[in-house]
Amino acid sequence: xxxxxxxxxxxxxxxxxxxxxxxxxxxxxxxxxxxxxxxxxxxxxxxxxxxxxxxxxxxxxxxxxxxxxxxxxxxxxxxxxxxxxxxxxxxxxxxxxxxxxxxxxxxxxxxxxxxxxxxxxxxxxxxxxxxxxxxxxxxxxxxxxxxxxxxxxxxxxxxxxxxxxxxxxxxxxxxxxxxxxxxxxxxxxxxxxxxxxxxxxxxxxxxxxxxxxxxxxxxxxxxxxxxxxxxxxxxxxxxxxxxxxxxxxxxxxxxxxxxxxxxxxxxxxxxxxxxxxxxxxxxxxxxxxxxxxxxxxxxxxxxxxxxxxxxxxxxxxxxxxxxxxxxxxxxxxxxx
Amino acid sequence: xxxxxxxxxxxxxxxxxxxxxxxxxxxxxxxxxxxxxxxxxxxxxxxxxxxxxxxxxxxxxxxxxxxxxxxxxxxxxxxxxxxxxxxxxxxxxxxxxxxxxxxxxxxxxxxxxxxxxxxxxxxxxxxxxxxxxxxxxxxxxxxxxxxxxxxxxxxxxxxxxxxxxxxxxxxxxxxxxxxxxxxxxxxxxxxxxxxxxxxxxxxxxxxxxxxxxxxxxxxxxxxxxxxxxxxxxxxxxxxxxxxxxxxxxxxxxxxxxxxxxxxxxxxxxxxxxxxxxxxxxxxxxxxxxxxxxxxxxxxxxxxxxxxxxxxxxxxxxxxxxxxxxxxxxxxxxxxx
Numbered sequence: 086x087x088x089x090x091x092x093x094x095x096x097x098x099x100x101x102x103x104x105x106x107x108x109x110x111x112x113x114x115x116x117x118x119x120x121x122x123x124x125x126x127x128x129x130x131x132x133x134x135x136x137x138x139x140x141x142x143x144x145x146x147x148x149x150x151x152x153x154x155x156x157x158x159x160x161x162x163x164x165x166x167x168x169x170x171x172x173x174x175x176x177x178x179x180x181x182x183x184x185x186x187x188x189x190x191x192x193x194x195x196x197x198x199x200x201x202x203x204x205x206x207x208x209x210x211x212x213x214x215x216x217x218x219x220x221x222x223x224x225x226x227x228x229x230x231x232x233x234x235x236x237x238x239x240x241x242x243x244x245x246x247x248x249x250x251x252x253x254x255x256x257x258x259x260x261x262x263x264x265x266x267x268x269x270x271x272x273x274x275x276x277x278x279x280x281x282x283x284x285x286x287x288x289x290x291x292x293x294x295x296x297x298x299x300x301x302x303x304x305x306x307x308x309x310x311x312x313x314x315x316x317x318x319x320x321x322x323x324x325x326x327x328x329x330x331x332x333x334x335x336x337x338x339x340x341x342x343x344x345x346x347x348x349x350x351x352x353x354x355x356x357x358x359x360x361x362x363x364x365x366x367x368x369x370x371x372x373x374x375x376x377x378x379x380x381x382x383x384x385x386x387x388x389x390x391x392x393x394x395x396x397x398x399x400x401x402x403x404x405x406x407x408x409x410x411x412x413x414x415x416x417x418x419x420x421x
Numbered sequence: 422x423x424x425x426x427x428x429x430x431x432x433x434x435x436x437x438x439x440x441x442x443x444x445x446x447x448x449x450x451x452x453x454x455x456x457x458x459x460x461x462x463x464x465x466x467x468x469x470x471x472x473x474x475x476x477x478x479x480x481x482x483x484x485x486x487x488x489x490x491x492x493x494x495x496x497x498x499x500x501x502x503x504x505x506x507x508x509x510x511x512x513x514x515x516x517x518x519x520x521x522x523x524x525x526x527x528x529x530x531x532x533x534x535x536x537x538x539x540x541x542x543x544x545x546x547x548x549x550x551x552x553x554x555x556x557x558x559x560x561x562x563x564x565x566x567x568x569x570x571x572x573x574x575x576x577x578x579x580x581x582x583x584x585x586x587x588x589x590x591x592x593x594x595x596x597x598x599x600x601x602x603x604x605x606x607x608x609x610x611x612x613x614x615x616x617x618x619x620x621x622x623x624x625x626x627x628x629x630x631x632x633x634x635x636x637x638x639x640x641x642x643x644x645x646x647x648x649x650x651x652x653x654x655x656x657x658x659x660x661x662x663x664x665x666x667x668x669x670x671x672x673x674x675x676x677x678x679x680x681x682x683x684x685x686x687x688x689x690x691x692x693x694x695x696x697x698x699x700x701x702x703x704x705x706x707x708x709x710x711x712x713x714x715x716x717x718x719x720x721x722x723x724x725x726x727x728x729x730x731x732x733x734x735x736x737x738x739x740x741x742x743x744x745x746x747x748x749x750x751x752x753x754x755x756x757x
Contacts, residue, residue: 145656145686145689145690311684311685311688320481330687330688332688333685333688336685342682342683342684342685343679343680343682343684344679344680344681344682344683344684345680345684346678346679346680347678347680348647348678348679348680348681348684349647349669349672349678350481350696351666351694351695351696352647352666352668352669352696352697352698353481353696354481354696355695355696355697355698355701356695356696357693357694357695357696358687358693358694358695359687359691359692359693359694360686360687360688360689360690360691360692360693361688361691362688362691365691
């Protein structure tokens with residue numbers, strides 16, 4: 086067991102959400118780190134919908150597609166077990182772009198390996214204090230330009246980034262409406278997470294509910310979804326509203342591309358639609374954490390964790406991200 | 422003649438560009454100004470594609486539709502002939518939102534009547550020094566965020582606003598590509614107006630030409646057109662590029678609404694798409710003119726004027742805006 090490394094291999098670019106036909110669990114001898122490389126024992130795997138784009142052979146995507154035959158890339162939290170990089174020692178706890186595997190081989194010089202402080206719940210390094218939190222904070226503050234008193238709408242509000250965006254918007258003094266699938270998620274949002282309102286897109290008419298809930302219009306829409314929901318939202322934006330596009334999960338697995346039919350409202354309502362890509366500002370993570378960590382420590386923001394045990398179950402858990410089956414941060418526990 | 426006022430009346434909301442079936446020349450007794458009103462003898466009428474929206478019964482437009490039976494609204498340049506407003510005297514030269522008519526009745530307290538300096542070519546009050554100029558300047562500098570050295574693309578570059586945006590971008594130190602219909606317009610752009618390149622969308626493949634002309638991508642697209650051209654442009658935007666949407670003339674007369682198929686590039690390329698509505702910043706006109714007037718006086722920026730004589734020919738001239746038949750600023754001369 087110690088001599089081998091199980092990993093998920095991309096054998097084909099998946100059609101839609103048919104991941105099982107395209108991604109398979111494979112095994113290799115335990116890789117040895119080369120010069121300035123580090124090997125990590127993965128403890129937790131973070132599952133993120135954005136990584137779907139690495140499985141799409143589109144040259145104009147925000148990230149080039151992963152070559153077929155390679156290991157699936159993903160965020161991991163792990164402990165250094167072998168280091169040939171002077172900045173890392175055995176036993177260091179790190180967050181990194183690694184591989185869906187028992188062990189990750191990392192090149193810290195690429196800039197995506199972070200040494201972590203021990204905190205009460207290490208998983209928060211992938212929630213409030215991690216990439217989802219940075220995405221939520223910068224998306225709201227800089228791309229969404231939110232101001233206290235505004236109404237902020239968040240899609241996929243029961244997902245990891247959306248749940249943080251909704252809570253951060255509340256901390257920024259905004260009135261917050263979340264969109265999620267199902268009554269249970271909506272009850273969680275308005276209950277434990279104290280959102281002002283939640284809309285169940287599976288059971289309610291989103292456009293009609295928005296008209297009733299935000300008659301003066303939505304100042305900022307923090308969008309993780311894109312697709313048809315944007316057409317329900319655009320007519321309900323306030324004049325000079327901002328749409329901060331963090332993800333387009335509704336479109337990642339679609340062959341046919343399309344834009345919102347109500348696109349002309351960008352002009353009619355003087356809207357700004359801004360797409361952003363959070364790895365662009367990962368280098369600012371520690372700066373952002375100084376702003377959000379007090380909220381976490383005071384118990385004013387939090388996260389739901391949707392935990393699956395075992396690397397062999399990672400693909401099943403990943404599929405849930407695209408069917409709305411997850412709540413909060415979806416993680417796979419690999420080892421203790 | 423002195424006792425009557427001819428005007429264009431909106432009898433129906435036009436289908437497509439069938440203006441003759443919807444708008445008719447009518448006559449009324451010369452209107453007398455009420456308290457705090459002013460009557461102006463119109464000398465020049467400015468024809469602007471954006472006013473098409475006033476003829477569309479859409480409640481979510483940037484301006485509410487004109488009620489049927491009213492006079493067609495438009496920008497006029499005229500001389501005050503009767504004033505019951507203390508700020509205006511007989512003989513004053515003004516620019517105003519007036520009516521397509523021999524005479525306009527104005528309410529200066531609404532904020533859209535401007536007293537004008539006499540200049541060599543009064544028509545420049547509707548070009549470099551008027552609303553088209555303000556739209557071009559603010560659109561580029563504030564919504565387009567242009568920086569020296571960038572490549573700026575302008576659609577409808579032989580139209581009034583586009584021609585000013587292209588020239589102002591050049592003055593701001595940018596490399597400028599214009600899109601226009603026909604070889605003659607393109608020759609004008611790269612000749613007299615010194616653009617770096619021009620693309621004839623009627624005879625050339627816009628996407629292919631952009632790939633060749635701007636291999637590093639377009640920093641700012643100043644768009645007056647919208648529609649399918651946006652799908653040719655989006656794949657050629659640079660990372661973090663800005664699309665400043667000044668108008669969507671391709672869509673004003675369409676019943677079916679649609680957005681760009683390549684909308685997901687907003688995320689992939691971290692683009693910002695910002696719609697803006699120039700009346701929002703007309704109050705800053707004099708401030709903007711202080712920046713652009715030296716360029717005009719030095720002969721470094723200019724305008725083509727497409728002049729039609731006689732109020733009775735206004736509707737024919739207006740139709741040319743939607744068929745690409747005009748070059749530069751389209752105006753109707755009503756009196757000397």
